[in-house]
Amino acid sequence: MDELLEVLGYKVRSSEMAEVAQKLEQLEMVLSNDDVGSTVLNDTVHYNPSDLSNWVETMLSELNNPESSDLDPTRICEDRSAFPKAEEGADEEASSKRIRLESVGSWGELTRPLVVVDSQETGVRLVHALVACAEAIQQQDLNLADALVKSVGTLAASQAGAMGKVATYFAQGLARRIYAADLSGGSSVGSSFEEALQMHFYESCPYLKFAHFTANQAILEAVTTARRVHVIDLGLNQGMQWPALMQALAVRPGGPPSFRLTGVGPPQTESSDSLQQLGWKLAQFAQAIGVEFEFKGLAAESLSDLEPEMFETRPESETLVVNSVFELHRLLNRSGSVEKLLTTVKTVKPRIVTTVEQEANHNGVVFLDRFNEALHYYSSLFDSLEDSYTLPSQDRVMSEVYLGRQIVNVVAAEGTDRVERHETLAQWKVRMGSVGFDPVPLGSSAFKQASMLLSVFAGGDGYRVEENDGCLMLGWQTRPLIATSAWKLAGA
């Protein structure tokens, strides 16, 4: 890869540079001849702009370029004036001064993106106290930690806004850790409470909506010609993702495919079978919009308990989709669990797998590192919830509780109890690749629609969608917070 361009976000092989230049020129010539080309390319879906060669090639074929590979020398593009001559241009002096740069821009473990949202004196002191307490715990000086966590409590109480709330939850987590009390981090509460909290989170901010929306876009693109679609949702919760997908399928030109949904949820109690109830509601909705619908609920203690037969797939007639929103990271609490699940998923041969995960590394081995990562992550998240223009609603308050529980789990829990083991997209990419999945890029139309979705939200200015190597990320200000990616079986 050309190092200089790589730093600027473009992956072009040095050996291909001349070819890419030629294609750019070709494209320029075709576009300069008429305005239609420009319009066509504006409406086209673009993918993976970092892969320049591919991007340009795709546009050329979009325009149905009639040119042969040999350029007609009489049609000289005006812009050739700048075009480099035959030999490489860089002279020796310049290349000896060439700066060797480490990869600054890539989202590896080396990147610590920080957004300072509260530079007031008290905010900084609060963070300082929190970190000092975490450091004390790391050094196993519990007496010091105890003293510090109390001071955090005092400081947090007088801190208005997001920082105060975040600090309170982190202090809670720290306190639990110090007193070795209830290291489950409170996860013993029933699943219906969890689901209710997630609903509030869904309502009060766009993260879940973005997750559902972008995953659905990838699914729609993958099933365009399918007559029968089967979606396996690895975390059905309240099923909020599916009405929108069904609606989109209902208005598909040529009529909707039939839609089968297998929703995975926690073990059901005798008195309530919420999975089935949800299935009924969705069936009613499907009927109302004219989509043939079938539902099955699968109760599982852990996703790694799932076996391929349980899904009862019909490979001859159905196009299979597997969807996972904020579920995969939970399996990292037991060695081998996530690999088992992913192997199960591979076995059923899905056309596409969509995953959404938190964009953070909260699974590092060193407590202090995890703590720092989480502090900044949740500070951004809470800041995005904070809306100075509207009064706090129940949705928002409960969303904070929802996130607060995650915080306490990251900070206080260990071993199998710690389920909020978030990892970054870069880490998931390695894992998915090694299990045998290839990435499927999400394109500019998903990006655009996601952006438009966000502008509906108050404080929408702060939400940003970013394209990153074929995946879409939603962040607050410049800090990506969740990432949606899509996968297919390698070689498929």
Add this chain to the structure above:
Amino acid sequence: MAFVEKSSDLSFVCVVVCVLLQTVVPLNTWVLISNFKLAYNLLRRPDGTFNRHLAEFLDRKVPANANPVNGVFSFDVIMDRQTNLLSRVYRPAFAGDPPSFTDLQKPVDGEVVPVIVFFHGGSFVHSSANSAIYDTLCRRLVGLCGSVVVSVNYRRAPENRYPCAYDDGWTALNWVNSRPWLQSRKDSKVHIFLAGDSSGGNIAHNVAVRAVESGIGVLGNILLNPMFGGTERTESETRLDGKYFVTVRDRDWYWRAFLPEGEDREHPACSPFGPKSKSLEGLSFPKSLVVVAGLDLIQDWQLKYAEGLKRAGQEVKLLYLDQATIGFYLLPNNNHFHTVMEEIAAFVNAECQ
């Protein structure tokens, strides 16, 4: 390389650098700038609207990084919640461990530490402070001058016309000027430079004007291929139209997008020494380093700008790079790049004795 030095008087030194290379730009530079040109052509609509979603999709961005890379670390700050004004701060790495959160705004360590407020280019419409090309450039500036760099993510046209970008620049300047941790030890003052390329250069000029009128001290302006214009069609515009990545037509489009509706290019934002502008005579305007690329079609406007400063009795150094095209400073693979970096370093360091 032959140097032709023409010094008429101390306040106006013009250095012409002749490059004897056959090739105008290296191949990877050509690919980079052509790629931008292609994308930008797609994004501009004839009716004056802009495909912002596709623009953001295509723009290559990088996160801030509090872990030092090549001796520089960065973090983002929200300067103004109302307008959601964000800026990226770049600092030289500290000795020892990477900075913790509380270290980010640790006081600068030096008798005199320059702080460069940087405005990225993009003809008022494209790019952001976190665009990869500008993140890279700002990082270089830190090492070059031992300075802190604050890259302002100003609001862009056509969604936000004049004077939004200038207002954001002004907010940023005030923010920088009022940070205790940016004060140099020598005099407990912040030593500020304004810098920018293309539209960023234009913004730097306009913020400097406001600074002078309000008594905020700016030590120098660094303008790289600054974006200026006027209604007249200059000789360079005619001669170089469409020859080196840029056309007169696209320049017109960007001015229409930025200037208030109904205004023409005589507007002072476009033409700072035109008939509608205020005179800078008698004002203690900061000294300026103006870099002009010899293959940039708006060079006549840039030269007029330098001339205008000189006529108003202001100190200006003009660096004219004969065979340079736009964007030459984005990749360190040509001599112009190194020449300019050295000039910038000298310009900033002159104030830091």
